[in-house]
Amino acid sequence: xxxxxxxxxxxxxxxxxxxxxxxxxxxxxxxxxxxxxxxxxxxxxxxxxxxxxxxxxxxxxxxxxxxxxxxxxxxxxxxxxxxxxxxxxxxxxxxxxxxxxxxxxxxxxxxxxxxxxxxxxxxxxxxxxxxxxxxxxxxxxxxxxxxxxxxxxxxxxxxxxxxxxxxxxxxxxxxxxxxxxxxxxxxxxxxxxxxxxxxxxxxxxxxxxxxxxxxxxxxxxxxxxxxxxxxxxxxxxxxxxxxxxxxxxxxxxxxxxxxxxxxxxxxxxxxxxxxxxxxxxxxxxxxxxxxxxxxxxxxxxxxxxxxxxxxxxxxxxxxxxxxxxxxxxxxxxxxxxxxxxxxxxxxxxxxxxxxxxxxxxxxxxxxxxxxxxxxxxxxxxxxxxxx
Amino acid sequence: xxxxxxxxxxxxxxxxxxxxxxxxxxxxxxxxxxxxxxxxxxxxxxxxxxxxxxxxxxxxxxxxxxxxxxxxxxxxxxxxxxxxxxxxxxxxxxxxxxxxxxxxxxxxxxxxxxxxxxxxxxxxxxxxxxxxxxxxxxxx
Ligand SMILES: [Zn+2]
Numbered sequence: 001x002x003x004x005x006x007x008x009x010x011x012x013x014x015x016x017x018x019x020x021x022x023x024x025x026x027x028x029x030x031x032x033x034x035x036x037x038x039x040x041x042x043x044x045x046x047x048x049x050x051x052x053x054x055x056x057x058x059x060x061x062x063x064x065x066x067x068x069x070x071x072x073x074x075x076x077x078x079x080x081x082x083x084x085x086x087x088x089x090x091x092x093x094x095x096x097x098x099x100x101x102x103x104x105x106x107x108x109x110x111x112x113x114x115x116x117x118x119x120x121x122x123x124x125x126x127x128x129x130x131x132x133x134x135x136x137x138x139x140x141x142x143x144x145x146x147x148x149x150x151x152x153x154x155x156x157x158x159x160x161x162x163x164x165x166x167x168x169x170x171x172x173x174x175x176x177x178x179x180x181x182x183x184x185x186x187x188x189x190x191x192x193x194x195x196x197x198x199x200x201x202x203x204x205x206x207x208x209x210x211x212x213x214x215x216x217x218x219x220x221x222x223x224x225x226x227x228x229x230x231x232x233x234x235x236x237x238x239x240x241x242x243x244x245x246x247x248x249x250x251x252x253x254x255x256x257x258x259x260x261x262x263x264x265x266x267x268x269x270x271x272x273x274x275x276x277x278x279x280x281x282x283x284x285x286x287x288x289x290x291x292x293x294x295x296x297x298x299x300x301x302x303x304x305x306x307x308x309x310x311x312x313x314x315x316x317x318x319x320x321x322x323x324x325x326x327x328x329x330x331x332x333x334x335x336x337x338x339x340x341x342x343x344x345x346x347x348x349x350x351x352x353x354x355x356x357x358x359x360x361x362x363x364x365x366x367x368x369x370x371x372x373x374x375x376x377x378x379x380x381x382x383x384x385x386x387x
Numbered sequence: 388x389x390x391x392x393x394x395x396x397x398x399x400x401x402x403x404x405x406x407x408x409x410x411x412x413x414x415x416x417x418x419x420x421x422x423x424x425x426x427x428x429x430x431x432x433x434x435x436x437x438x439x440x441x442x443x444x445x446x447x448x449x450x451x452x453x454x455x456x457x458x459x460x461x462x463x464x465x466x467x468x469x470x471x472x473x474x475x476x477x478x479x480x481x482x483x484x485x486x487x488x489x490x491x492x493x494x495x496x497x498x499x500x501x502x503x504x505x506x507x508x509x510x511x512x513x514x515x516x517x518x519x520x521x522x523x524x525x526x527x
Contacts, residue, residue: 128461128462132427133396133398134395134396134397134398134401134427135401135426135427135484135485136485137396137461138392138393138395138396138509138515139473139485139486139487139515140392140457140460140461140462140465140468140471140473140487141457141461141473141485142457142459142460142461145455145457145473148455149453149454149455149473149475150453152453152454152455152498153452153453153498156453156498197458197459198456198458199457199458199459200455200456200457200458200459200473201455201456201458202455203455247427248475248485249426249427249475249483249484249485250427250483254452254453254475
C-alpha cells in the first residue's frame with residue numbers, strides 16, 4: 001500500500017537559470033545533496049536511486065553513472081525516460097519499492113544543463129527528438145508546433161482564447177517573481193505575450209517554456225522511517241499514470257488525453273476528489289497545456305480552464321492557486337526537471353514556509369507531470385497529514 | 388530557384404511507402420484480417436493484432452484536423468522556408484497523417500477543410516507525400 005505509508009522526506013533543487021560552472025551531473029548532485037540534507041540524512045543512507053535522461057550529457061546508463069558520481073552503491077537503481085512525465089513516474093516506481101520493502105530510502109533526481117551545456121547541434125537535435133523520425137520530422141515540426149496544433153484544435157472545439165492562454169504565462173511570471181531562486185524579475189502583461197515573437201501559430205515565444213540549467217531531487221521513504229527524520233514529510237496520498245502514445249500523429253485525440261486517466265487513478269487511490277485540492281502544480285511546457293490539464297483533472301469544467309486562468313482564481317491568493325513557483329514557463333525547465341520543480345514546490349508549500357508565495361490553505365496538493373505531446377502522464381496527490 | 392528540402396529518413400517498416408511516393412502514388416497499409424487501414428506503418432495491426440497487411444492506395448482525400456504556421460524552423464533548411472504550414476489530416480479511410488499544407492491558397496487553411504494528397508520533390512530524387520486544399524465547386 002502506498003497511501004499513508006510512503007512519504008517525501010526531503011526535497012532539493014540545484015541553482016537555477018544559467019549555471020555554467022556545473023555539469024548536468026553536477027546539477028543533479030547539487031540538488032541531491034540538498035534533498036538528502038533536507039531530510040536529515042547522509043548520502044550513505046540512500047539504497048535506491050532513480051534518475052531521468054540527459055540531452056546535454058547522454059550517458060548510456062544514467063542511473064549507474066549518477067550513482068558513481070555521487071559515490072553511492074544502491075541496490076535499486078535505474079534511469080527512466082518518459083519525457084516530462086519522468087519525475088512522477090520515478091516517484092511511482094520509488095513508492096512501489098518503498099511500499100513493498102524493496103528499498104528503504106530512494107533518491108530521485110532529474111535535470112540537466114540545457115541552457116549552457118548544449119552545442120548548436122545538440123540544440124537542433126533537442127528540437128526534433130520528440131517528432132517521429134520518418135513520418136513527422138520530414139515536415140519540419142518544432143516541439144511547439146505539436147502543441148500549437150493541440151491549441152488550435154482546442155480553441156476550435158471549446159472556444160479557448162489566445163488571451164486566456166496568455167493569462168497562463170502572465171500568472172506564471174507573477175508567481176516566479178515571488179520565488180527567491182527564480183531568475184525572473186519583470187512582470188508580463190497579456191499584450192506582452194500576444195505581441196511576442198511568433199514561433200508556431202498560435203504560440204508565441206512567451207507561450208513557451210524556458211530553457212534552463214536546473215535539477216531537482218526528492219528523498220522518498222516510508223512514513224515509519226520519516227518519524228525519526230528532520231524534514232516534515234509530505235504523504236503520497238495517491239498516484240497514477242497513463243501512457244497513450246508518443247507521437248502526436250498517433251494521439252487518440254487532440255482534446256482528451258491521458259491526464260484524466262492518471263488523475264482518476266490518483267484520486268481513487270487517495271479517496272479524494274477535485275474539491276479537496278487546495279493548490280496544484282501542473283505541467284506548463286506551453287500555455288495551452290495547464291488549461292487542458294486543469295479541465296482533465298476536474299479543477300475546471302471542460303472548456304472552462306481558460307476562463308479559470310483569466311478570472312485570477314489560479315493566483316496564489318485565488319481559490320485554486322496553480323504553479324505557485326512559476327512553472328516551466330517562468331521558473332525552470334531543463335529536460336526532465338520541469339515536473340520535478342512542481343513536486344518540490346508542492347512539498348514546500350505543504351510545509352507552509354514559503355513567504356511571499358505561500359498559499360493560505362495547504363493541506364492537499366495535486367501535481368501533474370506530462371511528457372511527449374501530452375503522451376505520458378503522472379498525477380500525484382500529496383498532503384501534509386496522513387489520511 | 389528554390390532549394391529542395393532534405394530527403395526523408397526511410398525506415399525498414401515503410402519501404403513501399405517511400406518507393407510509391409517516388410512514383411507519385413500514396414499507399415498505406417490495410418489489414419488483411421480486419422480490413423482497417425493504418426498509419427504509421429507497423430508490423431502488427433493495432434486494431435486486431437494481425438501480422439497480415441497489404442500496401443494499398445486509399446482515396447488520398449481527407450480533412451484538416453488541425454494546423455499550425457511555423458515561423459521558426461528546426462534546421463537551417465526549414466528555416467529558409469518559413470513560414471510554412473503543418474497540418475494533421477484525417478484521411479477518409481480513418482488514419483491521421485502529418486504533412487505540410489502546400490499550394491498558393493494557404494490563407495484558406497482551416498479546421499475541417501477538405502484536402503487531397505500531392506507530392507513534393509526532395510533532395511536525392513526523393514519525394515514526400517504532401518496535402519493541398521481540394522478544389523471546391525466554386526473554384527471550377
Ligand atoms: Zn486488423
